[in-house]
Amino acid sequence: MKTEQLTKFKQLFEEQKKGLLYSYKWVNEDFKVNADEMSDEMDLTSAELEQSMRMRLRSREAFFIKKIDEALNKIQAGTFGVCERCEEDIELSRLEVRPTTHLCIHCKEAEEIMETRSADGRKSKSVGMKGNLRSA
Ligand SMILES: [Zn+2]
Numbered sequence: 001m002k003t004e005q006l007t008k009f010k011q012l013f014e015e016q017k018k019g020l021l022y023s024y025k026w027v028n029e030d031f032k033v034n035a036d037e038m039s040d041e042m043d044l045t046s047a048e049l050e051q052s053m054r055m056r057l058r059s060r061e062a063f064f065i066k067k068i069d070e071a072l073n074k075i076q077a078g079t080f081g082v083c084e085r086c087e088e089d090i091e092l093s094r095l096e097v098r099p100t101t102h103l104c105i106h107c108k109e110a111e112e113i114m115e116t117r118s119a120d121g122r123k124s125k126s127v128g129m130k131g132n133l134r135s136a
Pocket residue numbers: 083084085086087088103104105106107108
């Protein structure tokens with residue numbers, strides 16, 4: 001990949017990470033305030049609901065931050081834009097849509113086919129188990 005393209009992706013990731021870290025921090029701080037309030041009189045149900053929503057949001061943000069860090073590490077290591085499976089270059093058009101992807105479109109498609117197949121396999125397996133239970 002050209003240096004100018006790498007620089008462009010690096011800037012994109014750094015911008016995204018900055019935005020994520022900001023909201024990540026905000027969610028954590030806000031959550032702390034609410035946790036303190038909970039010791040006073042407060043509707044526990046809505047507090048618990050809010051807490052689980054924040055937890056979910058936090059784990060989602062943490063997941064994206066991790067993805068971005070991985071991509072930034074790859075830029076540093078010079079392996080960004082290389083498919084982890086077949087080691088071919090990932091299509092630039094694909095990277096522009098999904099910059100944190102680690103598989104080229106061919107490997108991704110192959111993976112999706114595998115996932116569909118194993119999902120089918122699970123289904124028939126569970127039917128078989130049910131049969132076993134019935135005979136037992
Ligand atoms: Zn590939």
